[in-house]
Amino acid sequence: MSGQTLYDKLWSQHLVKDRGDGTALIYIDRHLLHEVTSPQAFAGLRLAKRQPWRLDANLATPDHNVPTTVKERAEGNAGIKDPISLIQVQTLDDNCDEFGIEEFRINDLRQGIVHVVGPEQGATLPGMTVVCGDSHTATHGAFASIAHGIGTSEVEHVLATQCLLAQKMGNMQVRVEGKLGRGVTAKDVVLAIIGRIGTAGGTGYAIEFAGSAIRDLSMEGRMTVCNMAIEAGARVGLIAVDDTTINYLKGRPFAPAGELWEAAVADWRELVSDDDATFDKVVTLDAAEIEPQVSWGTSPEMVTGVSGAVPDPDAQTDDTLQRGYSRALEYMGLKPNQKITDIRLDKVFIGSCTNSRIEDLREAAEVARGKKVATSVALAMVVPGSGLVKRQAEAEGLDQIFTQAGFEWREPGCSMCLAMNADKLGAGEHCASTSNRNFEGRQGYGGRTHLVSPAMAAAAAIAGHFVDVRTLDTTTAHQEA
Amino acid sequence: MKKFERLDGLVAPLDRANVDTDLIIPKQFLKSIKRTGFGVNLFDELRYLDEGQPDQDVSNRPLNTDFILNQPRYQGASVLLARRNFGCGSSREHAPWALEDFGFRAVIAPSFADIFYNNAFKNGILLIKLSEEQVDRLFAEVEASPGYCLSIDLEAQQVVTPSGEALSFDVDEFRKHCLLEGLDDIGITLQSEDAIREFEARHRAARPWLFRDVTEA
């Protein structure tokens, strides 16, 4: 018998019951909640007179609707000007109170984007199953956990039963081998992967990211990669445990300590795919060939290297692709064969659960240091992923670098990643964004999103159009081991 | 959940691949804390010419008359025909809530995104995967004949076209059973309460650090 993949091992460790009809009951260790996808689930519990199965498995924080300006945030929930958003945040607070769930509220230092908060607290541990009513839950797979997004009915199901009815996914491995070039980051790696396999390339699979270039990434870089597994169609992205994982977790508030820590580490060391494990699908990329990426269209697979150009729809042989490309170019206001570096930007957004951690901010600050945002850029904003990231950045003086360069320095939240709060693009505006989705209207009605790394976003803010960060002499490689 | 047995429904063709959940229901409508009332904002950005706001009266909004759901011939449609990777993007269950609230009970496409697939079935919407060729052919037939209806039989796992041609589709046993009976998952899972408790006790003994009452003690 061949060996087990990491995903196989995690699956069998959580299998409560195989139902014999293609579905299984899977036990859930950690359930993260935010204000958007939970209210109807709590209402359902109340209606059925059910109680949460296990309170300590749950952790909540508001992130999507919270305002990010200092002035509004100073007022707490009252600073949320949109009455409907306010009700939603208030409802999360009330539900957590009523049911006894721990919540980091709006101005708690630990509040932030749920996928930044979980790992930062050590609430995401290797060997866990982690779910949240949010598709970017895949982020937590960087810690060798099965982590994926669920719908609101499933949020209610997990609250009530601590389990999910699930189907085992296929095993897919994406290997990135070799060394990344200078100025090429985890974000570029994952965009290049999506460009290669497409937004449905991982549908039905759990993708394990492997290879020397993945192992060389920091935990934060690994989270960036797993975060976007869902953009490749895979609900689950995961990476094996190694010293990087263990060093990151040591001393985090929710992580075990003392003897329990030692026992946990010994267990976590097993969380790797066996050498003789077989995968249903394997894709390999050469790290050295990956250049800084920029998306030009309205799907994350519509992406190319910064030295490239917008494709010509007429050159596509597939009919559906051809129409998709034409529609995307029309929406994006771009011409076939236009050079990526000729795309001018109106706004720049550095933030989101993909790229709002301290290393992301350091990377962007290094490019922005001593420079000025181009006058043609109407707004360049930096939104840290959590209150703790913000405090750390301020301790390092990054906020000063950003504000002196003309960036706005904001309070933590999802912000313009999906524009549920006041931060949004106007119709027709082009934005260099470190977020994860460039769908039509995602960052504001008619807005045009280009997905890039933090360094590329900062460089674009300064130049007013895309530039290859590798040509700037301020940048250095950011792949700390 | 509503039962799904048979459906004879008018088909609306949405000729587009990778229809994402932001397109199905834009984020401003996710602020609602209810699970009903999303139908008027289904495909909001395609359906109206202005930007929609939650709780707005839609009756005076300018319609995009080119959009299929605004065309008289597709009024009352309950089957949506679409291209590959339908429902990609976010986990918002508001997407199937909006489809259901609008009146769709089935979606036919060559493939669906995973999270959406789960969410749809939990809300009584049947998702039917047919081959690219079959979907191509249905698009041609729907566009060529106004009033085009499909007859869907979940028990028999068949879609029957007006000419009497039967197309078979796969659906897993469990989802089919839930849909036919209109069963709620939580109730089904709680029938295994003892198994969950036993598992939990073993899990806690093997990996106590996964339980916060242990790590904090």
Ligand code: SF4
């Ligand atoms: S930052 Fe963006 S992608 Fe991440 S959870 Fe928030 S809205 Fe979703």
